[in-house]
Amino acid sequence: MNILDKIVADKRKEVDLKKSLITLPQLEASVMMERTSVSLAEVLRKSNSGIIAEHKRRSPSKSVINQSLSVQDVAKGYADAGACGMSVLTDGKYFGGSLDDLVLARASTNIPILRKEFIIDEYQIVEAKAYGADVILLIAAILSKGEIKTLSELAKGLGLDVLLEVHNEEELEKSLMPSLDMLGVNNRNLKSFEVDLDISKTLSKKISDDFVKVSESGISSVEAIRELKEFDYQGFLIGENFMKTDEPGESAKKFIEKIIA
Numbered sequence: 145m146n147i148l149d150k151i152v153a154d155k156r157k158e159v160d161l162k163k164s165l166i167t168l169p170q171l172e173a174s175v176m177m178e179r180t181s182v183s184l185a186e187v188l189r190k191s192n193s194g195i196i197a198e199h200k201r202r203s204p205s206k207s208v209i210n211q212s213l214s215v216q217d218v219a220k221g222y223a224d225a226g227a228c229g230m231s232v233l234t235d236g237k238y239f240g241g242s243l244d245d246l247v248l249a250r251a252s253t254n255i256p257i258l259r260k261e262f263i264i265d266e267y268q269i270v271e272a273k274a275y276g277a278d279v280i281l282l283i284a285a286i287l288s289k290g291e292i293k294t295l296s297e298l299a300k301g302l303g304l305d306v307l308l309e310v311h312n313e314e315e316l317e318k319s320l321m322p323s324l325d326m327l328g329v330n331n332r333n334l335k336s337f338e339v340d341l342d343i344s345k346t347l348s349k350k351i352s353d354d355f356v357k358v359s360e361s362g363i364s365s366v367e368a369i370r371e372l373k374e375f376d377y378q379g380f381l382i383g384e385n386f387m388k389t390d391e392p393g394e395s396a397k398k399f400i401e402k403i404i405a
């Protein structure tokens with residue numbers, strides 16, 4: 145079994161357990177359900193930098209990245225740096241994240257927050273809204289066309305933005321639909337962990353301008369951002385490059401200053 149299949153198998157068990165502990169009506173009673181979400185797609189359309197900065201303690205490909213920081217400090221640092229949005233990994237087993245991280249990040253900043261999760265069930269979308277997210281991620285590699293439609297329409301109904309992630313042409317072709325706001329091209333193959341920024345460049349011409357294009361993973365230089373902008377990317381999701389430093393906010397600030405200089 146590859147890592148993605150393992151993550152999804154564990155996620156199914158986790159979601160089933162959660163459903164028995166916190167019911168949907170209980171989630172729907174959260175005050176966050178009344179909050180007006182901030183659209184990441186809109187912020188990216190107007191931005192010169194396009195940076196979406198990620199909170200990521202560890203990962204299957206890199207093991208430990210940074211386990212010693214407070215998510216509140218990271219969130220404030222990213223917002224002060226001028227990041228367009230923040231991505232918060234909420235998976236515990238493989239990334240060391242949690243829904244508490246989402247709550248703490250939400251309490252620390254008003255910039256749009258992406259719940260970075262392996263979403264396979266409608267429950268997780270209501271959960272994302274109830275815990276303060278503005279955006280959800282859907283990964284084409286783990287969902288059918290019908291599931292992408294159902295899940296994205298539910299998210300839109302709750303006022304959330306939807307970032308749909310693909311890694312190849314086949315995933316892209318089955319996924320394009322009006323209920324998506326952003327098309328993310330993951331430069332990392334989630335089965336082999338190989339990273340190649342050319343994947344973003346190749347897939348770019350197949351993505352309609354109706355969607356904000358986001359390039360994800362393996363980005364560590366301003367030169368890479370400049371090149372990706374030539375291929376019409378308006379968003380750039382960066383985790384490890386900031387999180388591996390002692391002050392991710394400061395690293396993001398210097399990076400953003402160079403982009404907009």
Ligand SMILES: O=C(O)c1ccccc1NCC(=O)[C@H](O)[C@H](O)COP(=O)(O)O
Nearest residue numbers: 203204205334360361362363382383384
């Ligand atoms: O990062 C991993 O090792 C990974 C493995 C399996 C599934 C997902 C994975 N990462 C999620 C992401 O998409 C990245 O955290 C995100 O794009 C940022 O990437 P990076 O800048 O390379 O940290």
